[in-house]
Amino acid sequence: MAMVLVIAAALWFIGHVTRAPYSARFLMIGLLYVAVLAMQIALPDGHPLREATGGSAGEWFVIGLLGVLIWVYSKGLKAIKARVRPENAAKTTDRTKTSASELERNARHIVLREIGGPGQKRLKEARVLVIGAGGLGAPALQYLAAAGVGTIGVIDDDVVENSNLQRQVIHTDARIGMPKVFSAEQAMVAQNPFVTVRPYHRRLTADIAEDLFSDYDMILDGSDNAETRYLVNDVAVKLGLPLVSAALSQWEGQISVFDPSRGAPCYRCIFPEPAAAGLAPSCAEGGVFGPLPGVMGAMMAVEAMKLLADAGDPLLGRMLIYDALYSETRVIGIKRLKDCPMCRAVT
Numbered sequence: 001m002a003m004v005l006v007i008a009a010a011l012w013f014i015g016h017v018t019r020a021p022y023s024a025r026f027l028m029i030g031l032l033y034v035a036v037l038a039m040q041i042a043l044p045d046g047h048p049l050r051e052a053t054g055g056s057a058g059e060w061f062v063i064g065l066l067g068v069l070i071w072v073y074s075k076g077l078k079a080i081k082a083r084v085r086p087e088n089a090a091k092t093t094d095r096t097k098t099s100a101s102e103l104e105r106n107a108r109h110i111v112l113r114e115i116g117g118p119g120q121k122r123l124k125e126a127r128v129l130v131i132g133a134g135g136l137g138a139p140a141l142q143y144l145a146a147a148g149v150g151t152i153g154v155i156d157d158d159v160v161e162n163s164n165l166q167r168q169v170i171h172t173d174a175r176i177g178m179p180k181v182f183s184a185e186q187a188m189v190a191q192n193p194f195v196t197v198r199p200y201h202r203r204l205t206a207d208i209a210e211d212l213f214s215d216y217d218m219i220l221d222g223s224d225n226a227e228t229r230y231l232v233n234d235v236a237v238k239l240g241l242p243l244v245s246a247a248l249s250q251w252e253g254q255i256s257v258f259d260p261s262r263g264a265p266c267y268r269c270i271f272p273e274p275a276a277a278g279l280a281p282s283c284a285e286g287g288v289f290g291p292l293p294g295v296m297g298a299m300m301a302v303e304a305m306k307l308l309a310d311a312g313d314p315l316l317g318r319m320l321i322y323d324a325l326y327s328e329t330r331v332i333g334i335k336r337l338k339d340c341p342m343c344r345a346v347t
Contacts, residue, residue: 236266
């Protein structure tokens with residue numbers, strides 16, 4: 001049998017050297033198999049040729065059966081792959097590589113001098129966590145996904161309600177009652193099947209925050225309560241993660257990038273204590289102009305992508321305030337608090 005295997009290997013090598021197609025190489029080996037099987041059947045027991053080629057036809061029948069099974073399996077697998085629709089095939093590609101479709105999708109970024117191919121590659125390799133899938137989170141998530149940020153996490157314990165749809169544009173009427181994180185996931189993957197979305201349908205609490213944040217490169221805070229904002233800030237500072245944070249109030253929005261590791265203040269430096277009760281009404285209590293969360297959420301995505309792609313001048317040490325009612329925008333300087341209990345140890 002060893003002699004037959006050597007001959008088969010020699011035939012394959014000759015086919016490789018002569019650049020013969022695979023079908024021709026398999027045909028040569030198949031003819032060799034038929035010749036050996038014929039000798040095993042036709043020649044009497046003990047014949048030298050029969051002994052040199054294994055001595056038993058049964059072994060060759062088993063080898064032939066295994067070969068047929070492998071051939072049938074490969075043909076079946078090929079037929080199944082041929083039935084995969086192109087848009088589904090794109091989802092199963094290696095995310096460490098960039099397909100032609102992705103290059104075309106992100107062409108407008110790549111031609112920007114400040115981003116280019118290297119910047120887009122950094123976006124693809126980035127992992128960003130968004131706190132909240134509501135008014136601020138909705139547009140931020142959509143633009144992060146559309147821009148090709150590779151891995152996007154979103155945590156929220158709420159479900160889509162009818163009253164959300166006036167401003168939370170990532171959700172639809174058909175998804176009322178669905179957890180917001182899963183509704184957002186559907187919209188993001190529909191927008192860009194090349195991104196990985198990690199939905200966490202639960203409330204952010206102190207016992208999970210550090211483990212969750214440590215798996216990401218950047219945090220975007222679109223939460224709507226002071227307790228969560230301070231928790232997000234404290235954990236981000238502890239882990240040395242940049243925090244893009246925005247807030248809304250009726251007609252006005254504000255946004256900044258908090259990152260003491262880059263010399264910027266943290267959230268506690270600017271707001272050492274929560275606002276007194278009644279001074280910062282929620283959207284349900286005070287109302288909110290529908291497009292305003294879209295403006296501020298898109299700005300959050302802008303600042304996040306600038307940081308990730310190392311482009312431009314992010315809002316580090318500055319806070320942008322936008323007044324939608326009077327169409328005014330102003331930027332104020334903000335500094336670290338020397339005795340800030342959270343970031344004073346950060347150099």
